[in-house]
Structures are given as structure tokens and as C-alpha cells.
Amino acid sequence: MALLSGRRMIVVGGSTGIGRGVADAWAAAGARVVVCSRSRPADAPHLEWAPVDLTDPDGARERLAGLAADRVDAACFSAVHYGDRRATFSEVSEAEWRRQLDVNATGLWLTLRALLPPLRDARPGLFVGVSSEVAFNGGPGRSGYAASKAAAKVLLESVAQEEDHVRVVQVLPAGMVDTPGIRRRRPAGFDYSSYATPESMARLAVELAVSAGAGHHGDSLVVDADGNWTSAHDRTPVSQSRVPT
Numbered sequence: 001m002a003l004l005s006g007r008r009m010i011v012v013g014g015s016t017g018i019g020r021g022v023a024d025a026w027a028a029a030g031a032r033v034v035v036c037s038r039s040r041p042a043d044a045p046h047l048e049w050a051p052v053d054l055t056d057p058d059g060a061r062e063r064l065a066g067l068a069a070d071r072v073d074a075a076c077f078s079a080v081h082y083g084d085r086r087a088t089f090s091e092v093s094e095a096e097w098r099r100q101l102d103v104n105a106t107g108l109w110l111t112l113r114a115l116l117p118p119l120r121d122a123r124p125g126l127f128v129g130v131s132s133e134v135a136f137n138g139g140p141g142r143s144g145y146a147a148s149k150a151a152a153k154v155l156l157e158s159v160a161q162e163e164d165h166v167r168v169v170q171v172l173p174a175g176m177v178d179t180p181g182i183r184r185r186r187p188a189g190f191d192y193s194s195y196a197t198p199e200s201m202a203r204l205a206v207e208l209a210v211s212a213g214a215g216h217h218g219d220s221l222v223v224d225a226d227g228n229w230t231s232a233h234d235r236t237p238v239s240q241s242r243v244p245t
């Protein structure tokens with residue numbers, strides 16, 4: 001019997017990158033997985049897809065409410081709007097700032113509002129938020145990304161302290177991860193050999209789903225390229241910031 005057979009999971013931002021790594025891992029372990037994103041996940045007959053654009057709150061609310069009508073055992077939020085490139089505060093438009101907040105923070109809020117009720121029914125359900133070291137460190141050239149990820153981090157920490165029947169766990173890479181979102185911000189020919197892959201999250205994602213996050217509620221787990229993890233409570237995640245060029 002597969003580890004997660006009979007479970008239904010939702011991954012918001014699961015079409016590419018780290019969210020896709022989580023969706024693939026949960027599906028490989030036997031779960032039924034629904035990905036929410038603007039584009040259909042490529043080469044993914046093992047994943048269901050529900051089109052969601054988090055910058056359209058009415059549409060997103062309606063779609064997520066529809067998904068929440070069925071059982072939900074675990075959910076992951078990995079959607080992100082990074083911005084086109086690292087740019088200093090003065091170079092970033094107000095529209096860009098609002099989009100970062102819309103996707104990274106309000107998108108998470110909408111997802112929690114829709115999915116916490118069915119997750120409570122799972123007793124316990126699991127909510128995994130994909131965080132970033134920048135929520136702990138701030139950094140030059142990424143003020144909007146940092147502020148929106150810090151908002152998401154504290155939102156999840158606060159919700160964790162309110163919930164008795166949903167375990168809330170944040171996961172974040174120890175370094176950079178080679179994803180389409182990151183590749184859009186790098187020059188052609190960039191060397192990704194030091195970057196982790198989204199598959200590095202797979203082992204932890206499955207372990208959390210199997211145990212419904214037991215022992216990790218409210219924690220932020222820092223995952224290295226080999227898939228090993230430590231708590232951010234024990235060691236502050238290392239900054240990946242660099243001065244924009």
C-alpha cells in the first residue's frame with residue numbers, strides 16, 4: 001500500500017519549481033494531488049490541475065472554495081512572484097510591490113481562508129508553507145520579495161498558534177534551488193551546478209504528509225541540497241542576498 005494512498009492534497013503554485021517537487025513527491029507516494037496555478041503542469045498525467053490566478057482574488061476565492069468542498073488532508077503553498085530581476089527599492093514600481101504582496105502574502109491568506117476548514121476536518125490536517133531565508137534576513141535588491149515573504153512567515157506562525165487540528169510547518173531551502181522562477185532572473189549561460197533541485201524537498205514533504213507534521217507544528221525547517229533538514233530555531237538560515245548589479 002502506498003504511503004499516502006487515499007489522501008487528497010492541494011499544492012498552490014505546484015506547476016513548476018519547489019511546489020512541483022512537492023506535488024510530484026506526494027503523488028509518487030500515492031496521494032491524489034491537485035495543483036493550483038495559472039498554467040497547467042507540464043508532463044503531469046499524475047497531477048490534477050485547477051486554474052488559479054492569485055492576482056484575481058474573486059476567481060481564486062471561488063476556485064479554492066470549490067476545491068475545499070471535498071476532503072483535503074494536506075496543502076502546500078509555494079506560489080511566488082519574485083519580480084523580473086533584483087532591483088533596489090527606488091527602482092521597483094508600486095505595481096511590482098503590489099503584485100509581490102498579492103501573490104506571496106495575500107495569495108497565502110486566501111489559500112488559508114479557503115483550505116483551513118477542510119484541513120481541520122482531517123484532524124489533523126497539514127499545511128506546508130514554502131518560506132525563504134530572506135524572511136529571516138532581509139537583503140539588498142529584494143525588498144518587496146523579502147517583505148512579502150516575511151509577512152507570509154509571520155502569518156503562518158500566527159495561524160499555527162491558533163490551530164488545534166491543523167499542523168502548520170514552513171520549509172525553506174538552505175541555499176538556492178534551480179527553478180524556472182529563478183532561471184527567469186539569471187543571464188543565459190549561468191552556472192547552476194551549486195544549486196539544489198526541487199527534488200531535494202521530496203523526502204521531507206512525504207515525511208511531513210505521512211505524520212501530518214507531528215513534532216514540527218509551528219516550526220520552519222531548513223532543507224539542504226541532499227534533502228536533510230534542521231530547524232531554523234536552532235540556526236538562522238544563511239542569507240542568499242547579493243548587491244544587485
Ligand SMILES: NC(=O)c1ccc[n+]([C@@H]2O[C@H](COP(=O)([O-])OP(=O)(O)OC[C@H]3O[C@@H](n4cnc5c(N)ncnc54)[C@H](OP(=O)(O)O)[C@@H]3O)[C@@H](O)[C@H]2O)c1
Nearest residue numbers: 013015016017018037038039053054079080176177179181
Ligand atoms: N528557488 C529558490 O532558490 C528558492 C529559495 C528560497 C525560497 N524559495 C521559495 O520557493 C517557493 C517557490 O519558488 P520557485 O523558485 O519554485 O518558483 P517558480 O518555479 O517560479 O514557481 C512558482 C509557482 O507559483 C505559481 N504562480 C506564480 N504566480 C502565480 C499566480 N499569480 N497565481 C497562481 N500561481 C502563481 C507558478 O505557476 P504559474 O506560473 O503556472 O501560475 C508556479 O507554480 C517560493 O515561495 C520561494 O519564495 C525558492
